[in-house]
Amino acid sequence: MSVGVDPSAKFAEYAHPERLVSTEWLEEHRGDAGLAVVESDEDVLLYETGHIPGAVKIDWHTDLNDPVLRDYVTGERFAQLLGEKGIARDTTVVLYGDKNNWWAAYALWVFTLFGHEDVRLLDGGRDKWIAEGREITTEAPNPTAVDYPVVERDDSVIRAFKDDVLAHLGNGPLIDVRSPEEYSGERTEIPGYPTENALRPGHIPSAASVPWARAAAPDATFKGREELEAIYKDDAGLNDGDDVIAYCRIGERSSHTWFVLTHLLGFENVKNYDGSWTEWGSAVRVPIVKGAERGEVPAL
Amino acid sequence: MTPTPLPDALRDIRDDFLALEQPERLQLLLEFSNELPELPERYREHPDLFERVEECQSPVFIFVEVDDSDRVQLFATAPQESPTTRGFASILAQGLNGLSAQEVLDIPDDYPQTLGLTEAVSPLRIRGMSALLGRTKHQVTLKRVSA
Numbered sequence: 001m002s003v004g005v006d007p008s009a010k011f012a013e014y015a016h017p018e019r020l021v022s023t024e025w026l027e028e029h030r031g032d033a034g035l036a037v038v039e040s041d042e043d044v045l046l047y048e049t050g051h052i053p054g055a056v057k058i059d060w061h062t063d064l065n066d067p068v069l070r071d072y073v074t075g076e077r078f079a080q081l082l083g084e085k086g087i088a089r090d091t092t093v094v095l096y097g098d099k100n101n102w103w104a105a106y107a108l109w110v111f112t113l114f115g116h117e118d119v120r121l122l123d124g125g126r127d128k129w130i131a132e133g134r135e136i137t138t139e140a141p142n143p144t145a146v147d148y149p150v151v152e153r154d155d156s157v158i159r160a161f162k163d164d165v166l167a168h169l170g171n172g173p174l175i176d177v178r179s180p181e182e183y184s185g186e187r188t189e190i191p192g193y194p195t196e197n198a199l200r201p202g203h204i205p206s207a208a209s210v211p212w213a214r215a216a217a218p219d220a221t222f223k224g225r226e227e228l229e230a231i232y233k234d235d236a237g238l239n240d241g242d243d244v245i246a247y248c249r250i251g252e253r254s255s256h257t258w259f260v261l262t263h264l265l266g267f268e269n270v271k272n273y274d275g276s277w278t279e280w281g282s283a284v285r286v287p288i289v290k291g292a293e294r295g296e297v298p299a300l
Numbered sequence: 301m302t303p304t305p306l307p308d309a310l311r312d313i314r315d316d317f318l319a320l321e322q323p324e325r326l327q328l329l330l331e332f333s334n335e336l337p338e339l340p341e342r343y344r345e346h347p348d349l350f351e352r353v354e355e356c357q358s359p360v361f362i363f364v365e366v367d368d369s370d371r372v373q374l375f376a377t378a379p380q381e382s383p384t385t386r387g388f389a390s391i392l393a394q395g396l397n398g399l400s401a402q403e404v405l406d407i408p409d410d411y412p413q414t415l416g417l418t419e420a421v422s423p424l425r426i427r428g429m430s431a432l433l434g435r436t437k438h439q440v441t442l443k444r445v446s447a
Contacts, residue, residue, distance in 0.1 A: 043381070043382055043383060043384045043385070044326070044384050044420075044421050044422065044425060045326060045329060045330050045333060045383035045384045045387065046381065046382075046383055046384075048326065048327070048330050048383070049330070049333075049380070049383050059422075061422040061424065061425070062419070062420065062421075062422055098381065
């Protein structure tokens with residue numbers, strides 16, 4: 001990695017401490033050669049109201065999603081995007097954003113699909129940075145464009161498609177990270193987001209319900225390792241070595257959970273099913289379960 | 301069938317957006333966001349009067365007045381951390397204040413899609429503005445009947 005890691009004691013507990021930086025660390029290191037800071041928010045204008053000095057903006061929808069195919073951008077487009085932002089293949093990228101780093105984690109997951117090696121999250125995200133009274137600016141940075149290589153996206157390791165989930169049913173755990181109301185089928189959409197709905201409400205048979213934000217503390221940082229182990233192992237029943245698939249509605253909230261399971265708890269085979277409920281809940285011939293119970297996997 | 305002409309203020313706002321390149325359209329939306337007026341004194345202490353627009357990604361609350369001469373005024377409040385939603389609310393507040401109830405009801409439902417923001421903001425987010433317009437019309441209908 002091109003920039004040193006944050007030696008904070010809290011991070012040392014996690015499986016991959018190098019994947020997080022603290023606000024103090026970023027304050028000290030922003031501006032270092034080889035380090036890029038990227039803001040990724042739910043609100044497409046929030047960055048423009050003020051951001052960490054020098055941070056560039058990447059929007060999950062307009063930058064990372066292909067405008068035509070329901071898929072992520074191509075290797076060519078990703079290379080163009082990062083090159084324009086002044087990010088080289090070996091740049092250390094620190095991502096941060098609003099809402100407990102929800103969308104920042106999604107961007108990090110997409111960066112990982114393209115094999116960008118050194119991607120980290122700012123623990124506590126935008127909210128903590130601002131709450132601590134650290135500097136923000138509306139001045140747009142002017143990064144020098146660099147060459148980013150065209151890299152083929154690898155969808156085989158951390159991304160699950162519908163057929164992968166069907167094959168996984170009964171063979172490994174699933175984590176549903178949506179709200180309890182979405183899980184039980186009282187509603188198909190996240191409260192306040194009824195535009196991304198599905199034909200049928202409920203959850204994938206056998207999936208455990210662990211709303212994504214349970215992993216976050218009130219100050220938007222990640223909870224400590226012990227608390228996370230209690231949530232995902234004791235409550236949800238995951239065991240070391242499990243192959244896990246996480247899903248939500250379009251794959252953004254489950255990116256956050258993917259980050260927790262992979263980088264903080266050290267699960268080595270976690271996939272994010274980005275088709276998620278907007279696909280599963282409308283797909284032909286896939287089973288669902290309604291109600292608060294996980295439910296049985298039917299013979300397929 | 302002749303389409304109802306767009307009220308002047310809404311037409312001007314649309315034309316202003318369409319005259320700009322994509323990145324500048326976002327800046328204009330931010331200006332609208334900053335211009336969303338504070339609630340008048342009489343509503344500041346009355347959150348109960350406001351209707352939450354559930355379809356928006358961020359909390360936004362609206363209240364519509366239809367006065368004795370059938371003129372409409374829209375009040376909206378949304379947090380500073382939700383500039384896009386504030387921008388949408390501000391466009392509508394500026395665009396339809398002072399119109400007659402019928403003129404508000406005649407605003408084409410696809411007005412938000414005509415601002416040229418779908419590329420800069422994404423179609424998904426634009427739907428939040430459609431919901432704002434829909435809820436506004438709904439309140440106008442209710443208040444006109446009850447008046």
